Amino acid sequence: MTDNTVTGTQYLKTVDIGICTYRRPALVATLLSLFELDVPEGVKVRLIVADNDEEPSAKASVDRLRETAPFEITYVHCPKSNISIARNACLSECKADYLAFIDDDETAPPHWLAALLEKADETGAETVLGPVTAVYRDNAPGWMKRGDFHSTVPVWVNGEIITGYTCNTLLRMEAPSVKGRRFALALGQTGGEDTHFFSHLHAAGGRIVFAEDAVLSEPVPENRTSFLWLAKRRFRSGQTHGRVLAEKKPGARRVVQVVKAGSKVLYCALFAALSGFNAVRRNRYALRGALHMGSMSGAFGVREIRQYGAVEAT
The missing domain is CATH 3.90.550.10 (Spore Coat Polysaccharide Biosynthesis Protein SpsA; Chain A)
Incomplete structure (x- = not known):
């Protein structure tokens, strides 16, 4: 000290x-x-x-x-x-x-x-x-x-x-x-x-x-040890990422961004389904898919999920 x-x-x-x-x-x-x-x-x-x-x-x-x-x-x-x-x-x-x-x-x-x-x-x-x-x-x-x-x-x-x-x-x-x-x-x-x-x-x-x-x-x-909490967190992170990219890619370039994110959602969903009983692998793909869904949402300008200003258990 x-x-x-x-x-x-x-x-x-x-x-x-x-x-x-x-x-x-x-x-x-x-x-x-x-x-x-x-x-x-x-x-x-x-x-x-x-x-x-x-x-x-x-x-x-x-x-x-x-x-x-x-x-x-x-x-x-x-x-x-x-x-x-x-x-x-x-x-x-x-x-x-x-x-x-x-x-x-x-x-x-x-x-x-x-x-x-x-x-x-x-x-x-x-x-x-x-x-x-x-x-x-x-x-x-x-x-x-x-x-x-x-x-x-x-x-x-x-x-x-x-x-x-x-x-x-x-x-x-x-x-x-x-x-x-x-x-x-x-x-x-x-x-x-x-x-x-x-x-x-x-x-x-x-x-x-x-x-x-x-x-x-x-x-x-x-209260953070659930799949739902992680999914919301990843989705919100994706929203911010999509918003930032959309600022740089107006018009048709934004549409391309959304299409790419959508294809990644499908990819993640497929591999999550194929992961079977491997919970770590399955949930990792599913959460990655939530991130890309959030990116699509952010690119469209959908309002982000509220995260701060509420009390959490510690």
């Missing part, structure tokens, strides 16, 4: 860590894990907690933890039940060289931040992503645990990462592709705001790289 609270020290690099929260008691575990970070020498860390609840429900916990925190903690109340507003509050509040994001139900090992910074220094990339490892309950379905359907890693397209996520990321704040960029408010209750943000960041010339050692852990609550 590194104590960054002492003033008067000259720092070579500054990092703010943003945590957006909405009525989630697990925020305490997230903050306590960040208190144990092994911060590289010459790096100053500050934590930003953006509370998205209508009431400042996280403030008491933050105030209590501030007494023993090794870092400065800034609390921002964003009472709109819109995750984009909370994420944008972190961006606006950030005065550091870098802004990292971690979710309020994740925990970080001591080396997490150092691994992100090392990859940023090594590559000079504007964005660094790390993996998130799902931690399943004992009573989670066997196929789900074997297939590890909840863990998060980037997707490479033709050898590069073209979009990202906010559950484990580091942004170089002065980079032209990052500076002044904000999350879309229209996607702040449906989700997909991170895909939209990073897709446009990449299109503006921002490079996205992967730090495989910067691993975070995320427990999977019981």
Whole structure:
């Protein structure tokens, strides 16, 4: 654990860590894990907690933890039940060289931040992503645990990462592709705001790289351990992907996009049916099909499923 609270020290690099929260008691575990970070020498860390609840429900916990925190903690109340507003509050509040994001139900090992910074220094990339490892309950379905359907890693397209996520990321704040960029408010209750943000960041010339050692852990609550929850999640992700592609492909090109997505739905349905009793393989194809169905929906401009602004069990 590194104590960054002492003033008067000259720092070579500054990092703010943003945590957006909405009525989630697990925020305490997230903050306590960040208190144990092994911060590289010459790096100053500050934590930003953006509370998205209508009431400042996280403030008491933050105030209590501030007494023993090794870092400065800034609390921002964003009472709109819109995750984009909370994420944008972190961006606006950030005065550091870098802004990292971690979710309020994740925990970080001591080396997490150092691994992100090392990859940023090594590559000079504007964005660094790390993996998130799902931690399943004992009573989670066997196929789900074997297939590890909840863990998060980037997707490479033709050898590069073209979009990202906010559950484990580091942004170089002065980079032209990052500076002044904000999350879309229209996607702040449906989700997909991170895909939209990073897709446009990449299109503006921002490079996205992967730090495989910067691993975070995320427990999977019981209400997420169902095929239906995963299918809705994949469908919504597909909607955002379809919307982003449709912005780039108007008219006839959009029709081609929809036809391609439809053919992929049929392909996935066929192979899901052929997978028989192999539940991992069958469900993986079925969920992939849900993603492509969502892509078709997004291309047609169908409104996304609401995801944020509701309380989930943790």
